Amino acid sequence: MDKPVLIIIGPTAVGKTAISFKLANRLKNVEIISADSRQVYKYMDIGTAKPRKDELEKVNHYFIDIKLPDEYYSAGMYGRDARKKIEQLFESGKTPIVVGGSGLYIRALVDGFFExxxxxxxxxxxxxxxxxxxxxxxxxxxxxxxxxxxxxxxxxxxxxxxxxxxxxxxxxxxxxxxFQKETSVKADFIPVFVGLNRERKLLYQVVEKRVDLMIKNGLVDEVSKLKEMGFVPPLNSLRTVGYRETFEYLANKIDFSEMVRLIKQRSRNYAKRQLTWFRQDKRIKWFNLDDYEEDRERLVEQVIEIVSAS
The missing domain is CATH 1.10.20.140 (Histone, subunit A)
Structure with a gap:
């Protein structure tokens, strides 16, 4: 195939979704491949910060709401399925953009797995x-x-x-x-990596604001409904920051303020681990969103130039 595919990565809450929508408005026939290991699960909307329904209606997204919380789905399975979907999108004249922060999903998609x-x-x-x-x-x-x-x-x-x-x-x-060590599982396209980041203090601020917004938008109610449907720990899907702590709160193991504190602390730690993972990949071209605070369109232009040159 040898066609370029833009892959937008970065830590949680940095702003990947917003930039991907701006790119979708500028480029033709864009459809988005989500690379988020928790957004694949149904009924987990608020705690995984899925795009809103009106946003999903504007741009087709794949690998969101494809599994029940008690269904198994691995990075290896994602890599296989996402490569197939990208091939289908190219064949139908679409422009796939991969967006997400799950490093293992990205690796499985682009590089395949070696044991x-x-x-x-x-x-x-x-x-x-x-x-x-x-x-x-x-x-x-x-x-x-x-x-x-x-x-x-x-x-x-x-x-x-x-x-x-x-x-x-x-x-x-x-x-x-x-397990077979085959290079044939690698992606049949040219990955164009764009990493989004912010200064550490500002990143942590937006992470904490997102947690506050999740609480305001009904995270506790969402987790209560999961519990009513029978989706409870120790399901792997629910070993997720935000859900784990809320289940503990609903079980009266911690109080509300401790729940919020733990979600914020563990979300910051998760963002740090994501950055550590991604910084190992020298193919990523990093952009500091703080430098584009007043002009996101300039960032979009630069990203488009990188893709066009690939």
């Missing part, structure tokens, strides 16, 4: 916590269910290797035993 590179500190730590709390047997039994071949090669008390095998499976949806 040694598949890693996520949060997933690994969660599995290690399960190992410490419940012992190795439940994890080993889970591995037997999803990857019998690898389980047969690992001693049932080898917690480290069991955790690693489960980490790979959770991230890719593919058993470690069947």
């Amino acid at each position: 040694k590179r598949i890693a996520d500190a949060e997933v690994r730590q969660r599995l290690k916590n399960e190992l410490q709390q419940h012992g190795v047997t439940p994890l080993y039994e889970r591995l037997q269910q999803v990857d019998e071949i690898t389980a047969g090669k690992i001693h049932h008390n080898d917690g480290q290797r069991i955790v690693r095998a489960l980490e790979v499976y959770e991230l890719t949806g593919k058993p470690l035993s069947k």
Whole structure:
């Protein structure tokens, strides 16, 4: 294919969606590929900061509301599905733009997966916590269910290797035993990375303002409805900043002010981790939104120039 595809990345709340809509207004036939590992889930609108319904009606979006909160969806599955969708959009004369902050989704889409590179500190730590709390047997039994071949090669008390095998499976949806290191899974297009950031203090301010807006817009009610529908922890989809703390509040484990404090603190930490991840990729052209505060159109022009030159 060898066509350029703009990929807009950056930390949570930085302003990726707003810029993508400005680009959609300037370019022809734009349709947006979401790269957000939580916006794929239905009924989780406020806490994941999905675009509003009127915005979704203006520009077609893909990979939003495609799964129920209790359905499994991995980065590997996303990479495969998103590559196919981009190919379809090009064939129909559309201009796909990828927008999101999920680094693992972006990597799966653009570079494919190589087993040694598949890693996520949060997933690994969660599995290690399960190992410490419940012992190795439940994890080993889970591995037997999803990857019998690898389980047969690992001693049932080898917690480290069991955790690693489960980490790979959770991230890719593919058993470690069947993992193939093939370059053919790479994207058949030219990725044009544009990163959006702000000065750290200002970024944290907009992150906290977004949390306040989520609370005002009804995050607690949204989580209450999820609970009524039977979608409750420890579902993976609900191990998300905002939802985890609100469930704790509804269970009377923390009070309201502590809930808000924790959401803000963990959202700031999440933004920091996102930046750490993305800064490892030297292909990204970074823009400081503070430099374009009074003239976002100038930023849009510069991004268009980068894509045109690719």
